[in-house]
Amino acid sequence: MILEAIGKFAERELLPLNSTGDREGARWDNGSVTTPSGFKQAYERFVQAGWTRLGHPEEHGGQPVPYALKLAGDEILNSANQAWCIYTHLGDGALKTLIRFAERDQVEAIVPKLVSGEWTGTMCLTEPQCGSDLNLLRTRAEPTENGRYRIHGSKMFISSGEHDWTDNIVHLVLARLPDAPPGTRGISLFAVPKRLPGPDGTLGAINNVHCVSIEDKMGLKASATCSMAFDGAEGWMVGPPNRGLNCMFLFVNKSRLGVAVQGVAQAEAAYQDSLAYAHERLAGRAPGSAREPADALVAHADVRRMLLTQRAVAEGGRALAYLCAKWVEIADGEDAAAHEEAEQRLALLTPIAKGVLTELAGEATDLAIQIHGGHGYIKETGVEQRARDIRIARIYEGTTAIQAMDLLGRKVLGPQRAVLGRFIDEIQVLCARAPAAGNERMVQRLQAAAATWRKVTDDIADKARSDAHLVGAIAVDYLMLSGYVTLGYLWAQAAEVSARRLADSGSDAAFYRAKRQTAQFYFDKLLPRMAVHQACIEAGSEAMLNVDDALRLAEA
């Protein structure tokens, strides 16, 4: 019921604003940001419907739902209008950090406003000289006499740093205390509202934080990406001094999972757009056809290759998001004994989901352009916007390389090695069961893939001891290989469930047949991509060393 209602809202309110938002863009004028026509009104209706409360704790005004449901709703909203969603996107992870680490009166002052949607929030990490490497962070926080802090510094790429939707915006800001040690162990977290609420809750004057410009971007043009100047803006410290990153990394998995879901959303939408066009547009004749004047595009094998790739990415990606959601629910659930395993599973699966699903969403949206031909290159059909909008997902919340180094360097070659072993065991248990008739080849391929994943991991662990550059040289290949095995596991499960349902009842038969057809495609045409990543891993780091001549700057 919730998803149907969200679906209607997305279709009626958000989808029509997707291309107009891209055309109009967010506009900056003297510190203010105006969102495109209709954006604010849609948000008002979103707030009225109570959708901002979804997934948040009841005691702060939220409406708890299973995490998979939350992600499913996010997918629907993002497939209709990713740029609009960004404004609503501080997320329950950031709220959990506030609830856990902020002082009680701050929690009471801020959290219910964020849950109700009366205010929105931002995360302020990036600075002009400091993106992926937070060691380089310079923003300063000076303690004041009233126990608060004054923040000084420049932040950039701040999504929704300023807008016209709400009276107030709470910035969660990373900054250094005066006596902080250098590097990432000297970073603290602060909550800095655009307007400080007084003791009675009324909002005071504008704090000394200003949006000095917004970016002109490739996509997500309706989303204001702000450069923020903190000129002694007043705020509270959240959590212990110098532990800002630890507080923040508590919710990094959820933020990254949110981005993975953006990938699923755009892949699904790209598939739906492409499928409709492929049924409507006539060109050429499939072998053996004599249709006049021509067949629809969907009759052609190469178009099917592209459509089925999109579908396999969208549906396989959705399954991976829900697998992560399962572990989120267990990690946040009542069975404390299960928390540790769930956290470890999430730590392993999140970089795979974020890294691989955004890469594949890039491919799926790009294929939509190709399927539409010349019509895909013009704005009218809307598919090129999806490719532009989703492009940033491979960069923000940690680039693909950051996900890859997290997976391989921090997790698999670190304390999470054993949990990978357990995950591969689980895949092999599935493979050891007798497959349904027709699924034998898929299961064989999955078995080989799982064995390869284990072997490749063992080899890397061996070689990395004597080659300090190995992990960096092959991490992205390892990430992609891991992703293809994981998606293979999920597609094999889908094929097994579908075979069972088709044999048992035959209801929803077309749905389950479609699943098996897509699974077959995945194993025939996408899983083989593992081979190239395996070969690149085996080739190691040699080709990236001693390349000074090739990578020397030309003299001016």
Add this chain to the structure above:
Amino acid sequence: MILEAIGKFAERELLPLNSTGDREGARWDNGSVTTPSGFKQAYERFVQAGWTRLGHPEEHGGQPVPYALKLAGDEILNSANQAWCIYTHLGDGALKTLIRFAERDQVEAIVPKLVSGEWTGTMCLTEPQCGSDLNLLRTRAEPTENGRYRIHGSKMFISSGEHDWTDNIVHLVLARLPDAPPGTRGISLFAVPKRLPGPDGTLGAINNVHCVSIEDKMGLKASATCSMAFDGAEGWMVGPPNRGLNCMFLFVNKSRLGVAVQGVAQAEAAYQDSLAYAHERLAGRAPGSAREPADALVAHADVRRMLLTQRAVAEGGRALAYLCAKWVEIADGEDAAAHEEAEQRLALLTPIAKGVLTELAGEATDLAIQIHGGHGYIKETGVEQRARDIRIARIYEGTTAIQAMDLLGRKVLGPQRAVLGRFIDEIQVLCARAPAAGNERMVQRLQAAAATWRKVTDDIADKARSDAHLVGAIAVDYLMLSGYVTLGYLWAQAAEVSARRLADSGSDAAFYRAKRQTAQFYFDKLLPRMAVHQACIEAGSEAMLNVDDALRLAEA
């Protein structure tokens, strides 16, 4: 000397207009098109410098140059401003068709004006219902009493169909005569000037051909992509009736080669931008480094992976373009006995160059965004524009799938099978020679790659006899596999030449060392991609058949 002069022109006149052109775009108003500021002035200087004459026959005012030089110049110009180049881009292929097939007085009236740059030209193929499948073409041509024809119909996606650069534009239009047979054997070619020149050469009134709108596109915004209405516009027939496609396909190889060079141009520019940024931007520390405050991006193995991929694509692609140019020169040269082989080589290599180099240019420009991180997503750095501008190259002049079907369906499984055999023989001759010290592994890999190409081709020829869907299902994989072997052949040659030069003289040592380093990278990290295409070819068409459930339209 010519290339240096073109380089200066491109750097001073065109490069500064690349981002401003993207921002301003071409503007349509009541049938007129205004190009962005500075575009027309740059063209005037281009014409004054005589660059439009390059590569054209002397008797029509041209300046003949080797075809490789022509392509090298085009690469430089396109790397500075692809959108601007489109206006100049009718090309010598179209001119050759005019010279060969048009009546002598038409040739004299039109060709010198196009060569001098006084006029520009277009190709009018696409119609709203008709893109890749020219069977569906509807535009009509009615004979008039004076031996001319009146053209009626709508054409779309016509590059430079209208602009403010020149007084006249010559449209080469595909249309059907009243008694024409259906399908592609009933299409004739016409030359339709915007303004008909009188007997004394002065231009008359505007012909009945009008630009009714221009497209709002993903990229190449400065290039006017026009919808043209032909409402009885007067023109001449070029070549025999109903043989328009044959006349046009005489120059299709050169048009496609021109697009391949656009890919090389954008890949090279993306590499140069990325390399500069990677030397300048600081983030993180490479293993073993203690540099304060951080290393430059170029120190990181994963960044090197991306940079070397770009470089291998740009330089390998350039070598492939020049290989094609060699065959163009032989095909157009004085040794008539060599024409047939040269035409066949071109027929084989052109779809590989066009299809594979535009695909890889998409990757290279996309990697530039990734290397720049968040800064790659904003317009300021210019790299996202390259990704948008080059995206159409995989679609226009025949999509990647069209190139793939041309290569596999028409050439390799058709009369050009033997020429592929001779090309693979040639690769194997290279492999049979003793490689220079250090090149052994590359040559081994190339040998295996060539053997795979031959085997895969034989297998496809066998299986295609009993599976009508096979060619369509695997053509793009076959194209890409062919491309990786071909680029491997060129990189192995580069490595051999470099080894020899380094041993012989040592002059330009850094240049040749860079070539060997990039070749090594190509063989370690890019050639292995063949494996996935081989696996997809072996998986055949099965996964694309019986997929009606997966590709059914959802009910509204």
